[in-house]
Amino acid sequence: MPNAQDQQQTGPSDPAAQTQASPRGKAPAEAGAVVISIDAMGGDLGPEATLGGVAIAARETPALRFIVHGPEGVLSPLIAKLSLGDCVDLRHADRAVTMEDKPAQVMRSGKDTSMWSAIESVRDHEADVAVSCGNTGALMAISMIRLRKLKGVNRPAIASFWPSRSPAGWNVMLDMGADVKADAPDLLTYALMGTSYARNALGLTRPRVGLLNVGTEEHKGRAELKEAFEMMTRAQEAGGFEFVGFVEGNHLPADRADVIVTDGFTGNIALKTGEGTAKFVSELLREALTSSLLAKLGALLAMGALKRLRAKVDPRRANGGVFLGLNGTVVKSHGSADATGFAAAISLAARLAQSGFGAKLAARVALALPEGQDGAIQDAPASAESETSQ
Amino acid sequence: MPNAQDQQQTGPSDPAAQTQASPRGKAPAEAGAVVISIDAMGGDLGPEATLGGVAIAARETPALRFIVHGPEGVLSPLIAKLSLGDCVDLRHADRAVTMEDKPAQVMRSGKDTSMWSAIESVRDHEADVAVSCGNTGALMAISMIRLRKLKGVNRPAIASFWPSRSPAGWNVMLDMGADVKADAPDLLTYALMGTSYARNALGLTRPRVGLLNVGTEEHKGRAELKEAFEMMTRAQEAGGFEFVGFVEGNHLPADRADVIVTDGFTGNIALKTGEGTAKFVSELLREALTSSLLAKLGALLAMGALKRLRAKVDPRRANGGVFLGLNGTVVKSHGSADATGFAAAISLAARLAQSGFGAKLAARVALALPEGQDGAIQDAPASAESETSQ
Incomplete structure (x- = not known):
């Protein structure tokens, strides 16, 4: 705690x-x-x-x-x-x-x-x-x-959007690099802050939260992840999220979790790896489509569709990491x-x-404080209920 | 050590x-x-x-x-x-x-x-x-x-190829998930094993080695990375590699380092994030190119170029993680x-x-053993010299 x-x-x-x-x-x-x-x-x-x-x-x-x-x-x-x-x-x-x-x-x-x-x-x-x-x-x-720092937050986090197959078109990932470390209680706080952010920025009533790991089986990964797995399983009901368990790197753009929780070191590496890979594939595509006269003609005909694709993955559309906590x-x-x-x-x-995101986030984080430590905890569920606009 | x-x-x-x-x-x-x-x-x-x-x-x-x-x-x-x-x-x-x-x-x-x-x-x-x-x-x-385990190796590693802008067309990355942890001496061993692998599998005489971190500045990242940075700087001459310092996630497919060293947790997340992102972009591209009659016609004309692109990033071409150590x-x-x-x-x-990769790798790893700990160290530079076919 x-x-x-x-x-x-x-x-x-x-x-x-x-x-x-x-x-x-x-x-x-x-x-x-x-x-x-x-x-x-x-x-x-x-x-x-x-x-x-x-x-x-x-x-x-x-x-x-x-x-x-x-x-x-x-x-x-x-x-x-x-x-x-x-x-x-x-x-x-x-x-x-x-x-x-x-x-x-x-x-x-x-x-x-x-x-x-x-x-x-x-x-x-x-x-x-x-x-x-x-x-x-x-x-x-x-x-x-x-x-x-907000009461109840030991390590603030940076949250970003990740283009995805989820219904909202985006997943939220945190921490993207505010701190290079996170222990199990920090990861639980990230889950609560990410839930609040997904409700207010994406309009999701009960976001699916996944914990990033090297495999989806419960026995995998580092000790703090197994501990965070237990804490999130217990906290999901009161925290207003659905815990989907461990997720892997390939799930970041998938329709599996709306909020992906990890430490800031791993999150930063994943973010930049994803950006670098998307750029690499886009460059190869551009080279392929200008490699011959036929390819150029094809690209010209498909230009409308390619432009819509480009707009879809345009990083400027999702510009903004948010400091939470x-x-x-x-x-x-x-x-x-x-x-x-x-x-x-x-x-x-x-x-x-x-x-009114700031107050709503504070109320949600307060849910994780040990009972009796803070008077605000009695009010928290009510304000958390009104957190989403839906 | x-x-x-x-x-x-x-x-x-x-x-x-x-x-x-x-x-x-x-x-x-x-x-x-x-x-x-x-x-x-x-x-x-x-x-x-x-x-x-x-x-x-x-x-x-x-x-x-x-x-x-x-x-x-x-x-x-x-x-x-x-x-x-x-x-x-x-x-x-x-x-x-x-x-x-x-x-x-x-x-x-x-x-x-x-x-x-x-x-x-x-x-x-x-x-x-x-x-x-x-x-x-x-x-x-x-x-x-x-x-x-080989003498001198505390944690074995899994090395994989990563499609890249480097002259060889591939970078080597390790550890991809043999162990979820690595301390500074482990990371140095990975640098030596990755060097040996890049020499034998890619024919590079003096591979560039980069250490994966959340920034390229020397003061960034976790304590073990700063320690590994010092160790690699000192070992590059005897180890037969060029240390290019810290690299970031977006450098994985870049022409910056031939060998990228990281712990198995981070390496596994990065590998799967890269795979997931490439798959996501490819799926969006396929959808875009079948979204209208005009786009389909364009795709038909550009088919040769698109097929060559596909072959270039075909994961089957680089199939095989190698257990080192x-x-x-x-x-x-x-x-x-x-x-x-x-x-x-x-x-x-x-x-x-x-x-004869096995013996050459053993000789190179022996370079990192403290002097006098093992008799093999006297023979190591000679056998390491003959390691590449160039």
Whole structure:
């Protein structure tokens, strides 16, 4: 079970924090609107891509409001050019975290970065959710020290979508690399957080949860996996998920589990292996279809179908790893995201904010706390019941 | 460093074992021919597939000789039908190991199985190498107790080919699942065994070795990986490989490392994730190319190119995981292999036997033993030099 000493709660469900006046000014929105904090810097394609994404998202959902963080001299002209003045509040931050910066450095001396400032807006309850396409390690480190871990969570996790044969078209996988280790109670927490995420992001009432292993037989794998297998079997009823047992690597894109749970080391390797394999096969296909005149003609005729296929596996459609287990929601967009990709990450962030995801996740995780440790556990089933929109 | 107590050597390089008379009769070949021990049972498609593979391999390489293990009543008619009488010696074994059998059970009471009998032929020096498409766990368990671990090897490994952008068209990856754990000295041993395998199976003089991790920066990952990083950096000169440092999941099919080293848990997940992703993308492609009349027509015109693409990624071409680190070579064919796939596994086994792979691997692994622990270390560099055919 997670250790109570590790936990602090200063988030949206903490009444003391809610009544504090924000030290950084008012949010730029009318009451009730969703406010999204944007780290405009740190991506491979610069603020043109992030603000381009804001412009797309603002066009699609005019009610959204944004707090955009970065150097004023760079961002102001872009905001004017994209006519975003009405929905964007600019917060000046001198520096950007680079992809080479080490998380420990950024934690010590990163207060003047756009990333830090973007997380601060969530901490101060000015914004409902933050989006960044910067350095993942630094973003997780800043999020951990500023937002703090949720009560009951020992190791936060990053959850991503995986294109799949499941009815929703996607599976959720976590942890994708927040931590290189996870013990059995961590894996159970991941199952609960993944369940909550699948309910709110994919609309699944009772997601199927699978535990990633080297075989589906119960006797296989490492000791912590056998222990987690027992814990998940016991927790599935109260946790609102169906435990389908061990799953293997080939089940990641299959219609077997909606939520796939693993440690962050394995999850990161699997994610990149899947991406690398898809890229490799796509490149070979492209080469094959340009290898002869006949093949080129065939490709021309099949172009409509091939384009639809491409759209189906377009990674930009599912852009956004979500940090789970903190007092506040943070969406990590891919570092190489263009405006379309960044807009997809904003859209995911907005959907989560609108559904009140943060409070629902907290209630679900509380289900795993030992009885009596926390008063919230009595309320948890009720709020968990209302978690899905279905 | 591996523990000397764990090691026993009774293999081809043990003169005492060589002079013992074989208790199970003579090999069916003239002196000098390569003899391959075949477990005819235990695959998904039965002995028709395995003996069909033997027939293909015998046609391609008439000098090969086979000892085939399984129930005489089933195999004799097949051998007659395929006219294999001249190159096959049949050894009766009552039972087959099934995919459901647990390794521990098979170790206790599997002496009358075709799998056990097939390994026994290698142990008795009747055959140079064994090939089986049966239960991987049981095959590794029998191989471990009958062939014993090579001096200097704490954890044996399974190595497989991975289709890639490297000049050879394949990368070697290990461990694919012999053991769910590996510490830093194990990972160094894998690097040496993978180097030897890449030299003998792919003809690479100085393979590039990469260590699988969640990032390429030196500070990333688990403690044992950082330790293995240091050990490989120091060992690359004497070990005959070029250490390219940490690699990530997306580098598995890339032109970055020829040999990718990881623990068997991660390797197994990565292998199956890659297979699952390739299958998923191929299925989507097939669906796209049959989704409309125009697409079907296009596919028809591009059929030649698409068939060549399919052949390129056909898993049957690279069929065969090799058990490394034992006193004897064992090739594990895919359980669902048909005759073509099983023939590919036999061809790999023959190539390894012809190159004297077993002795060369032993010499290379000896490089990692602490100086003075073993007399063989003085001879090692010389025999390692002659390891590749180039």
